[in-house]
Amino acid sequence: MSDQDSLVEYGFRRVIITITAILCALLEIVDTTIVNVALNDMKGSLGATLTDVAWVITAYAIANVIIIPMTSWLSKQFGRKRYFATSIIIFTVASFLCGNADNIWELVAFRFIQGLGGGALLVTAQTIITESYPMAKRGMAQAIYGMGVIVGPTLGPPLGGYIVDNFSWPYIFYINIPIGIIAAFLTVMFVKSPKYGDKLKANQVDWIGILLLTVFIGSLQFVLEHGQQDDWFADSLITTLSVVSVFGFIFFIWRELTYEHPIxxxxxxxxxxxxxxxxxxxxxxxxxxxxxxxxxxxxxxxxxxxxxxxxxxxxxxxxxxxxxxxxxxxxxxxxxxxxxxxxxxxxxxxxxxxxxxxxxxxxxxxxxxxxxxxxxxxxxxxxxxxxxxxxxxxxxxxxxxxxxxxxxxxxxxxxxxxxxxxxxxxxxxxxxxxxxxxxxxSAIDTQVQQRVHALQQMFISKGFAANEALDRAYQMLELSVGKQATVLSYMDxxxxxxxxxxxxxxxxxxxxxxxxxxxxxxxxx
Incomplete structure (x- = not known):
């Protein structure tokens, strides 16, 4: 029996492993979008600007994208079961710390740590589900995993909205804690780890590759998240990080193709x-x-x-x-x-x-x-x-x-x-x-004149003086042009x-x- 086959599970064990892996994938994916609807409340309670609070999303995304390409390597280094369980625990503890953060930068730091734990959950959960099913049933395994991945991003906003409207924003993080504890327990009890052969010694680890990957992906993610609000290349930091990202990418590719034990x-x-x-x-x-x-x-x-x-x-x-x-x-x-x-x-x-x-x-x-x-x-x-x-x-x-x-x-x-x-x-x-x-x-267009006049009359009927009512009518017209322009841009x-x-x-x-x-x-x- 090959090592690959020895990971295939049947009956009750397979059901439990599947549930564990989907729970973890859902935890990670829901957390990517659940904070979107809570940003205003965070801004108010932590006394932060909108730019500061956007870092709550950015920090998580950067950590996620840095760790995902390294998950396969880390699984081989530490053993998949141990690595998966540790990632769940990091994610769960970081969720608790996020809910207890006293200021915006504490929250951002804990979100980064949560992202490092979360990034591992997605890919490792996929690998675990796949290897637990025999070859002929792997399409079905992928479908079960896919339900979590596709439904997750959509579950985030309504769940976040409900929690924020009925409780307070820290609860969007606290909700992870019981699920994380159950998932960690089930992982330790049921998930198997394949045999990967010898681990690398500390001096064989591709530290330079890790550094280059972090620099390249971290800079790229920052540019993507903040480019629009900082007016792209008109901003010196965005320009610098774009250059850093390009060179980081080139050196990273060169390093991974030439190093004996690439990350x-x-x-x-x-x-x-x-x-x-x-x-x-x-x-x-x-x-x-x-x-x-x-x-x-x-x-x-x-x-x-x-x-x-x-x-x-x-x-x-x-x-x-x-x-x-x-x-x-x-x-x-x-x-x-x-x-x-x-x-x-x-x-x-x-x-x-x-x-x-x-x-x-x-x-x-x-x-x-x-x-x-x-x-x-x-x-x-x-x-x-x-x-x-x-x-x-x-x-x-x-x-x-x-x-x-x-x-x-x-x-x-x-x-x-x-x-x-x-x-x-x-x-x-x-x-x-x-x-x-x-x-x-055009001010000489009869339809425009009629519209302005109708709006002016509406404001006069609400008690405004004629000249004030005219100003308000023009403001309303201005707003409706803005709304039309917005709708046309979404259509594009x-x-x-x-x-x-x-x-x-x-x-x-x-x-x-x-x-x-x-x-x-x-x-x-």
Whole structure:
């Protein structure tokens, strides 16, 4: 019996291991988005500015993206069971410390530590689930894991909104503590660790690689998170960190290709399916996190939804994806080619984006969003499992963990790029549409005059003097132009996202024939 086979579990043990791994994946992913709706409350209670409080998200994301590519290596160094259990404990303790933080910088520091624990949970949970299932059932294993990964980002905002509205913001961290304790106990009791061979001695560890990875990813993540608010390259810090990131990346690649014991095994990228899968995973992250980010902002800023309502709007999409996962897992097991599923997923995501473009107005109702978001759920379901399965389908043995780390990292980076590009484009498009709309408001246009007069009369009826009522009428007109410009900029974003997904279809067709068949379903990583 190979070491790979000795990790396969059956019956009750497999159920428990699956639950443990999904709990951990959910903990990590929900925590990425749960704080979004609590930032205002944190700002108030910790006396921080919005820029300061944005670091609560940035610190977690930077730690996450630094640790994800190193998880495979760290598992081999410390033994997977020990590393996984330790990561859960770090995450849980850091959650407690986050809830007890007295000032914003304490909170940011504890969020960074929480991100170091959390980054490990995602990739390691995926590896553990995959190896607990026999080859023929790995598509289903991947589907079960996928339910957590896709539903997680959407659960964050409504759960966060509910906790903040009914309790107080520290409870969004305290909620992790009982789950973390249960997950750590189950890991120690049930999870097995594969035999990895000899550990490296301290002087063989790729410390320079670790440093270069931290510098490159940390700088890149900072630039992406803060570029828009600091006006990109007009800001000297953003420019400096962009240069540092580029050179950090070049030196990191050189170091990993030439060092005997690299921290990240770039050799796995020789596999053409993993290379194509990595590009598609990046775009999946872009679409998943980008649309999860954009819809709550649009509904709150333009339509006036509360934080909880904006979060709840995404739930039909998540439920649809959750229901799709087991169906897709069975389809993969039955031998349906993943190529066709991925192509259908990208096409449906294009339809969703086009649909959102068509229903967007300054007063779109909840009912207009329901079916487009269900389409989004179907598209994401068709993309997540088959892309991940295909990416890792031709990898064997320990390369699977390295491949899983790559897909995990590129999904996170895709999300960061997506959010950075979307926020920048919304600001740019808004300015452009505003400039284009203003000339239509000619003072000699009879429709404009009638509108101003009607607004002035409304304010006079509320007791304002004629000249004050006129000022207010012009302010109202100004606001409605701003709102129209905002809606047009969101429409541009959706049509852009749709085109991006449409352009992915040729990449899918480049995937080798026979890739992703069940013998290779190491995919599940």
């Amino acid at each position: 990240v095994n770039l050799g796995v990228l020789k596999d053409s399916n993993l290379r194509i899968g990595t590009i598609m995973t990046f775009i999946l992250g872009f679409g998943l996190y980008g649309s999860t980010f954009i819809i709550p902002i649009y509904t709150q800023s333009v339509l006036g939804f509360t934080a909880t309502d904006a979060g709840l709007l995404l739930i039909p999409s998540s439920i649809t994806t959750g229901l799709m996962m087991p169906i897709i897992g069975r389809a993969i097991q039955a031998g349906v080619p993943q190529k066709y599923m991925v192509t259908a997923g990208f096409a449906i995501f294009f339809v969703y984006s086009l649909w959102m473009y068509l229903v967007m107005t300054p007063d779109t109702g909840v009912e207009h969003f329901f079916w487009p978001l269900v389409a989004r759920g179907i598209g994401l379901g068709l993309l997540f499992v088959p892309i991940t399965t295909l990416s890792l389908s031709t990898l064997m043995g320990k390369d699977i963990g390295d491949g899983a780390a790559f897909t995990g990292m590129t999904r996170q980076l895709g999300g960061s790029f997506g959010i950075a590009i979307i926020t920048t484009m919304i600001a740019r498009f808004h300015q452009q549409h505003r400039v284009d709309l203003i000339p239509n408001l 974003i959706f049509i852009g996202l749709g085109v991006l997904f449409l352009l992915c279809i040729p990449f899918v067709l480049l995937i080798k024939k026979g890739a992703g068949n069940l013998k290779a379903a190491s995919a599940a990583h």
